[in-house]
Amino acid sequence: MPRNEPTQVTDGWDGGRSPGRRKAVRYAVPVAVAGVAAATIGLVPAFAGSGSPDLPKISAQDLIAKVAKSDVQQLSGTVRVSADLGLPSLPGGGAGGFGGAQDGGKGGDGASAAPQKKLMELASGAHTLRVAADGPEKQRVSIVDKAAEYSLVHNGNEIWAYDSGSNTAMHSTAPDAGRPGKQHRAPKDLPGGLKDATPQDLAKQALKAAGDTTSVTVDGTAKVAGRDAYQLLIKPKQAASTVGSIRVAVDAANGVPLKFTLTPKSGGAAAIDVGYTNVDFAKPAASTFSFTPPKGAKVVDGDKAQAKTQREHGKDLPSRKDVKDAEKDMGGLNVLGKGWTSIATIKGDGSGLPSGKDQGAGGDAGKFLDSIGEKVHGSFGSGRVFSTRLVNALITDHGTVYVGAVDKQALIDAANAAK
Known part of the structure; x- marks a missing residue:
């Protein structure tokens, strides 16, 4: 088979206003699998294998269509994310660790288990996530820290968030639970709140920006998480953009994005780099999505906590x-x-x-x-x-x-x- 070369440039491509483009953002692995727009710092050695695989030649349009047609709904694996966004340090220090710094690590009213807090922690530095998905009703993401672990589990109409550092668990009911004919889904501020941490989700956002202001190229091949992949290179044509390039490694077999790297025009380490270090597209075991609070854990009713917050602070919220x-x-x-x-x-x-x-x-x-x-x-x-x-x-x-x-x-x- 002829080796794929970085010759397929699509300057002036219409950005996918075709039906294929409209479907390009449909990734079957639910976005609730994991999430944060976080990323990078030279992780190439962790992801790339030795040498580049020989793959059939493919155009950028066909590669994007391959991503759009990908219908993978089951997977499990490990995602490495890190961020080097150049954010200034705020007075008083940044967000605390997994132990619930804002409440002294005691768990408080369950704030340490609240997903929103994890967004701030994932906005900088390097992190390891374990992810799993089995269709739209079952997802799990665990953020693994040196001293603790934080997990979000969505299984049907139940959602659990657990912070091992404070030994606090929060239980919530998925939207539409109990409504006949409605499919349970994870709420936007739970698994969906930890969004954009997988290569699939980040690639989706990048492809939305592709249009006549963008150059899209197939730039060779790579080994990512032990799998053969094409490399899709996206570059802004507009000189004033701070984005230098975006590189997306796409699984050659099933079209799933395996790695996402955003490099600033100013150079240096990538600002966003998210990639699988290992991935398996087999159906995860049912036990993966089961959760029972550990003995002695403080269990918070997330639905009641939210209702209480609305009662206590609703009058202070703007109409x-x-x-x-x-x-x-x-x-x-x-x-x-x-x-x-x-x-x-x-x-x-x-x-x-x-x-x-x-x-x-x-x-x-x-x-x-x-x-x-x-x-x-x-x-x-x-x-x-x-x-x-x-x-x-x-x-x-x-x-x-x-x-x-x-x-x-x-x-x-x-x-x-x-x-």
């Missing part, structure tokens, strides 16, 4: 009218540009961020903002740019916000054009 009034006051959210250089903007109310020169309560906050934000000027006036390796934000002294995966000059140009 729909309040939200609409706030959007009107801010001028609403607007998106400038298209593709990789889209910039979201929210019009300010005339009051900007505090400065380090300010006296009183705002002084300390202003000094901190001065330390992480770069002062910029333009015909729009002045403001600060806050930067990470991928996303930059400009907040003008009038309070208007411009944010996107674009360079600093693109934000200044957008502010100048909108003044």
Whole structure:
């Protein structure tokens, strides 16, 4: 068979506005399997085998169609994720470990088992996840730390979240449970809340951006988790984008994305790198999705806890009218540009961020903002740019916000054009 070469470039490809493109985001492995848009730091040795396999030649369009037609609903394996997004350190330190730092590791009211907390922990550093799926009603993801383990288990109408560090378990009922004819599904803020940590989910988001602003190439082959894979290379054509390239390793046999790597245009380590270190597409054992709280574990009723929170804090939450009034006051959210250089903007109310020169309560906050934000000027006036390796934000002294995966000059140009 002829060796696949990186010659299939699809500059100007229509982004899949064809039926195949519309299906390109349908990945059969449920998105509830795992999740976080997290990722990377040179994990190539952990994923790549020795040498590149010889595979039949394939075009980028056909490879994307292969991903779209993939109907894998059963798998188990280990996913390695790490993040190097260049986020600034916040005063007081970041999120705690698996032991429930915010409640002293005692579990508190079950906060240490709440999935939302894990999102913050997975936003940086390296982590290992064990994942399993058997259709839309059974998923499990375990985040393995050196000292503890955190697991989310969805089995039919039941959802368990367990933090071994605090020995706390949270039990919830899946949406639609008890409703005739309705399929149970994991809620958005549980397994779905830990979303975008598998290569499938991240590849889906990348393919959504493919269009006339994108170059898509089949760039050779690789061995990932012991399986033969094609490498799909996605590059923005727009110079102002902070994204250098996205590389997706696609299983040659079944079309499942096995590895996702996003490298910033500035170079260095990947900002997002997620990949299977091992994967098995056989049906997982039924016991994989069974969960019984360990002896002595504190068990929290997640449904009651949520209802209690709504009762206690519901009156403090903004009403729909309040939200609409706030959007009107801010001028609403607007998106400038298209593709990789889209910039979201929210019009300010005339009051900007505090400065380090300010006296009183705002002084300390202003000094901190001065330390992480770069002062910029333009015909729009002045403001600060806050930067990470991928996303930059400009907040003008009038309070208007411009944010996107674009360079600093693109934000200044957008502010100048909108003044």
